[in-house]
Amino acid sequence: MLTPVWEIEPGSEEPLIVHVNSTATGGGVSELLRGLVRHQFAGWAVIAGTADFYALTKYLHHLLHGRADPGLLDDPAPMRTYRATLAPQSEWFARRVTHGDVVVLHDPQTLGLAPAVKAMGARVVWHCHIGAEVPPERGPGAFWRAFAPELATLDAVVTTLPGFAPPGVRNQFVIPPAIDPAATKNRELTRDEVTSVLAENGLTTDRVSAGVTVTQEQPLPHDARVVLQVSRWDRLKDMPGVARCIVGLPEDVHLVLAGTDPTEIPDDPEGLAVLAEVRETLAGLSEADRTRVHLVNISLKQPEHNALVVNALQRRADVVLQKSLEEGFGLTATEAMVKGRAVVASAVGGLRLQIEDGHNGLLVDPADLDGVRAALTGLLDDPALRGQLGERARAGVLERYSMRRLAADYESLVARLT
Numbered sequence: 357m358l359t360p361v362w363e364i365e366p367g368s369e370e371p372l373i374v375h376v377n378s379t380a381t382g383g384g385v386s387e388l389l390r391g392l393v394r395h396q397f398a399g400w401a402v403i404a405g406t407a408d409f410y411a412l413t414k415y416l417h418h419l420l421h422g423r424a425d426p427g428l429l430d431d432p433a434p435m436r437t438y439r440a441t442l443a444p445q446s447e448w449f450a451r452r453v454t455h456g457d458v459v460v461l462h463d464p465q466t467l468g469l470a471p472a473v474k475a476m477g478a479r480v481v482w483h484c485h486i487g488a489e490v491p492p493e494r495g496p497g498a499f500w501r502a503f504a505p506e507l508a509t510l511d512a513v514v515t516t517l518p519g520f521a522p523p524g525v526r527n528q529f530v531i532p533p534a535i536d537p538a539a540t541k542n543r544e545l546t547r548d549e550v551t552s553v554l555a556e557n558g559l560t561t562d563r564v565s566a567g568v569t570v571t572q573e574q575p576l577p578h579d580a581r582v583v584l585q586v587s588r589w590d591r592l593k594d595m596p597g598v599a600r601c602i603v604g605l606p607e608d609v610h611l612v613l614a615g616t617d618p619t620e621i622p623d624d625p626e627g628l629a630v631l632a633e634v635r636e637t638l639a640g641l642s643e644a645d646r647t648r649v650h651l652v653n654i655s656l657k658q659p660e661h662n663a664l665v666v667n668a669l670q671r672r673a674d675v676v677l678q679k680s681l682e683e684g685f686g687l688t689a690t691e692a693m694v695k696g697r698a699v700v701a702s703a704v705g706g707l708r709l710q711i712e713d714g715h716n717g718l719l720v721d722p723a724d725l726d727g728v729r730a731a732l733t734g735l736l737d738d739p740a741l742r743g744q745l746g747e748r749a750r751a752g753v754l755e756r757y758s759m760r761r762l763a764a765d766y767e768s769l770v771a772r773l774t
């Protein structure tokens with residue numbers, strides 16, 4: 357059944373917005389909603405699902421990125437399981453949503469609720485945060501066909517890039533995500549605070565912390581230059597490829613791979629397997645290289661602690677890498693940029709939207725490891741360039757990706773629906 361994350365406060369003249377996604381913590385959508393609901397007259401609830409359901413929605417996620425076999429949807433059984441999981445959950449809306457309210461279903465996991473919620477008189481928006489600019493036959497086409505009944509009931513579709521939307525929808529909106537610069541994840545930290553967060557959580561010491569598991573041969577040296585990637589352990593983030601980048605980087609450069617504890621995100625069943633692949637990659641490195649790679653698993657059970665650790669890691673990094681194979685947007689890049697970090701990111705999807713190569717970061721081909729290493733080394737060896745890119749990155753994020761802007765975009769969307 358649906359579980360409320362952010363309760364709806366009664367009594368406003370405005371139409372109520374109810375956001376629905378698949379997880380209260382872990383990943384960009386929950387991060388975004390945590391900030392957004394504070395700027396809206398809105399509620400937020402998360403769906404429940406079984407392991408089968410999340411295995412299917414993970415497949416659908418990869419399908420929309422052109423990274424899964426579209427033929428699997430020729431079998432009607434998976435979509436039956438999907439719809440059967442969501443159908444009873446629509447009852448939750450009957451007591452909460454009145455005519456004219458707006459229900460925003462986020463990502464493929466919740467799209468199946470659309471027909472039932474529409475039948476209750478609400479206006480239904482699908483906000484799809486993911487996608488890739490790939491030909492429809494590579495995956496998205498099969499997704500659109502399988503979800504045709506749901507898509508037909510929508511009042512509007514929101515995507516980060518125009519090319520991520522299904523064909524032929526009425527009311528298509530392009531709204532990029534946003535971050536909250538004052539949140540624990542992003543607020544200013546002094547150098548001493550950064551140092552003590554990393555020490556207390558066992559990255560630069562041998563200390564054991566309740567919320568953070570660090571796997572490393574030796575603590576991170578204080579004078580090391582640091583390249584960081586923060587991601588869920590998702591295949592499309594290519595953490596094994598990031599680990600391989602260490603080979604050939606200057607000897608004082610260390611890599612920190614930080615991610616959420618993979619056992620804690622229900623809708624992300626591949627995490628453990630991806631983490632195992634990273635460990636396998638490390639086992640294949642020379643001892644000297646392996647010693648320069650640090651794995652950090654952060655628990656989401658204490659979201660504020662997770663946010664503080666991510667903030668400190670991003671501030672400690674000399675360069676932040678986001679070597680995704682595909683990326684809907686990439687809040688991890690935005691978060692690094694608002695901290696004035698120099699970012700090296702794959703020239704894909706939403707990362708291309710955020711970064712103009714050579715202006716506020718560097719773009720690379722994620723398949724070209726030598727190119728990625730060259731970009732990292734070039735930046736690490738050029739503090740002035742890092743400073744310039746970082747400063748422009750910071751200014752750009754504050755101008756383009758504020759929560760206030762996102763809330764205003766939503767406000768005009770809702771106005772257009774009435």
Ligand code: UDP
Binds near residue numbers: 666
């Ligand atoms: N994140 C986090 N702790 C982690 C790993 C990731 O809080 O250990 C957060 C990260 O800071 C960002 C979000 O998860 O806010 C990831 O969003 P992004 O858009 O980069 O990718 P997604 O996970 O949505 O694909």
